[in-house]
Amino acid sequence: MASSSNLIDALFIFVLAGFIGFEVIRRVSPLLHTPLMSLTNALDAIAVVGAIVLVGEHKSTLAATLGFIAVVAATSNIVGGFLITDRMLKMFKSSRPAGKP
Amino acid sequence: MSGELAGNQVVIEVLYLIASVLFIFSLKWMSSPTSARHGIWAGEAGMLLAICGTLLRHGMQYQYIAIALVLGTIIGVPLGRVAMTAVPQRTALSHAFGALCVTLVGSAEFYLRSPDISPFMMSVLSLEVILGGLTFTGSLMAAGKLQEILPQRPLTYKGQNLVNFLLLGIAAVIAVYLVMHPDARSLFPFMILIALSFGVLLIIPIGGADMPTVISLLNGYAGLSAAAMGFVLDSKLLIIAGALDGSSGLILSIIMSKAMNRSFSNVLFGAFGQVQSSAAAGQEAKPVRSATPEEAAAILSAANKVVVVPGYGMAVAQAQHKVRELYDALSKRGVDVRFAIHPVAGRMPGHMNVLLAEADIPYDRLIEMEEINGDFPQTDVALVIGANDVTNPAARSDTTSPIYGMPILDVDKAHTVMVIKRSMNPGFAGIDNPLYYLDNNLMLFGDAKAFVGSIVRELSGGHG
Numbered sequence: 001m002a003s004s005s006n007l008i009d010a011l012f013i014f015v016l017a018g019f020i021g022f023e024v025i026r027r028v029s030p031l032l033h034t035p036l037m038s039l040t041n042a043l044d045a046i047a048v049v050g051a052i053v054l055v056g057e058h059k060s061t062l063a064a065t066l067g068f069i070a071v072v073a074a075t076s077n078i079v080g081g082f083l084i085t086d087r088m089l090k091m092f093k094s095s096r097p098a099g100k101p
Numbered sequence: 102m103s104g105e106l107a108g109n110q111v112v113i114e115v116l117y118l119i120a121s122v123l124f125i126f127s128l129k130w131m132s133s134p135t136s137a138r139h140g141i142w143a144g145e146a147g148m149l150l151a152i153c154g155t156l157l158r159h160g161m162q163y164q165y166i167a168i169a170l171v172l173g174t175i176i177g178v179p180l181g182r183v184a185m186t187a188v189p190q191r192t193a194l195s196h197a198f199g200a201l202c203v204t205l206v207g208s209a210e211f212y213l214r215s216p217d218i219s220p221f222m223m224s225v226l227s228l229e230v231i232l233g234g235l236t237f238t239g240s241l242m243a244a245g246k247l248q249e250i251l252p253q254r255p256l257t258y259k260g261q262n263l264v265n266f267l268l269l270g271i272a273a274v275i276a277v278y279l280v281m282h283p284d285a286r287s288l289f290p291f292m293i294l295i296a297l298s299f300g301v302l303l304i305i306p307i308g309g310a311d312m313p314t315v316i317s318l319l320n321g322y323a324g325l326s327a328a329a330m331g332f333v334l335d336s337k338l339l340i341i342a343g344a345l346d347g348s349s350g351l352i353l354s355i356i357m358s359k360a361m362n363r364s365f366s367n368v369l370f371g372a373f374g375q376v377q378s379s380a381a382a383g384q385e386a387k388p389v390r391s392a393t394p395e396e397a398a399a400i401l402s403a404a405n406k407v408v409v410v411p412g413y414g415m416a417v418a419q420a421q422h423k424v425r426e427l428y429d430a431l432s433k434r435g436v437d438v439r440f441a442i443h444p445v446a447g448r449m450p451g452h453m454n455v456l457l458a459e460a461d462i463p464y465d466r467l468i469e470m471e472e473i474n475g476d477f478p479q480t481d482v483a484l485v486i487g488a489n490d491v492t493n494p495a496a497r498s499d500t501t502s503p504i505y506g507m508p509i510l511d512v513d514k515a516h517t518v519m520v521i522k523r524s525m526n527p528g529f530a531g532i533d534n535p536l537y538y539l540d541n542n543l544m545l546f547g548d549a550k551a552f553v554g555s556i557v558r559e560l561s562g563g564h565g
Contacts, residue, residue, distance in 0.1 A: 010337070018348050020125055021347070024132075031454045034451035044324055044342060046148065047202045055165050055166050073198040079173065094465050
């Protein structure tokens with residue numbers, strides 16, 4: 001378990017990452033708001049790492065079972081999220097010739 | 102970091118650090134359609150590194166992890182292959198899955214650690230499972246409404262907000278009690294149960310037109326709950342990913358509610374549907390002018406500049422491919438055709454852009470509201486397909502209108518406006534649209550897909 005100084009570190013990271021998120025996402029073109037949402041959904045499924053540890057360490061049957069369902073749910077988000085984002089982005093084509101950003 | 106980290110612990114942390122950086126780049130590259138696909142690769146690489154890093158931990162049993170990963174993939178692949186019109190409900194469903202994962206992990210951690218949980222940790226853990234729980238059921242409800250398994254109409258009853266606030270209050274009281282007495286294991290399920298019911302009740306009064314805001318808000322909640330999980334697990338990677346997702350959801354919610362001129366609390370607790378039905382009463386039948394596909398085709402082919410305004414109705418009628426044919430036919434005649442995209446057109450942020458891109462319409466023809474509004478006075482024809490409230494001039498002028506103050510597309514300033522609509526029935530929101538009675542407006546009555554198809558036939562027939 002984390003000590004209190006670790007928690008303060010964690011708060012710093014949270015606040016700074018929030019700022020980065022704000023600045024980066026503010027610049028996302030409104031054209032791409034739907035793929036943005038499906039992409040952040042897939043990235044959010046990084047929660048799978050916590051669930052994998054629960055299943056792998058198998059500290060109790062309850063924890064491992066809950067973790068198992070959690071891994072399934074998160075993995076389906078990772079796979080489905082990246083797949084559909086890729087499909088959407090492939091569809092966005094410009095009328096100008098390619099190669100000119 | 103202390104120097105006591107084992108060798109592979111350092112490797113794991115470094116992998117997590119690289120994954121965090123890749124996630125940030127992934128979102129950064131989403132700024133433009135030309136670089137966006139790099140963003141996916143960065144995201145996938147980051148995810149792969151993070152999962153591999155986690156598997157490197159000591160003392161792991163792999164067989165169940167492998168089974169769960171395979172099962173998740175089997176569920177995930179079809180969810181990645183749904184039709185583009187089904188993307189809003191798919192997105193809501195994946196918010197639900199994400200929140201489910203967070204809630205389950207939070208619950209497991211509680212039972213593993215209780216009663217040895219510090220007050221700060223217990224507060225974050227409570228936040229994690231309450232946010233996760235309400236996002237889980239709330240997103241399921243939203244998905245159900247979008248898939249039309251559940252009624253899209255807002256359901257309201259007296260004292261609704263009071264009930265909701267009371268429920269949330271009880272959950273908070275239980276959370277506070279658990280912070281002081283983390284050994285009260287039997288109370289924990291009640292807190293989750295209340296969060297789950299709160300999620301259902303929160304979405305019941307929300308109608309289809311508010312879905313873009315609600316989906317964004319649920320996206321933000323899912324991110325925040327994941328960040329809270331990062332605090333519980335002391336995982337910097339999770340905190341960063343959660344903060345990124347949370348800020349994305351928050352920014353989108355702000356954009357959406359601004360585009361509807363409403364506050365979050367108004368969306369969530371406003372019971373919008375009721376206000377509107379009273380405003381719609383008292384309208385009497387006024388004369389409108391209508392036109393046939395032949396007349397519409399003639400007007401369009403005589404135009405120099407045409408702006409198409411798509412809305413949710415276009416998605417429902419699956420008319421986007423016919424719209425593409427219209428775009429081709431008109432472009433071939435030298436007509437300048439552009440598309441005006443209102444931020445809340447459709448059922449989720451950016452919904453119209455995806456549908457039109459799917460129909461192969463180049464994205465540089467899709468213009469945002471602020472950019473195109475100034476061009477309407479120089480536009481010969483504004484063609485509205487399945488959009489209603491976002492073109493309602495009452496939002497500019499009529500202070501008694503429930504949508505007064507909402508930014509709209511100024512289609513009424515075009516020389517001619519043509520609206521494809523099934524009938525004169527007011528749309529989902531039940532607000533009458535004065536646009537339809539203007540002298541420069543022509544109603545094109547019919548199904549969006551069929552009507553656009555007839556116009557295209559006229560256009561190609563005329564030129565052999």
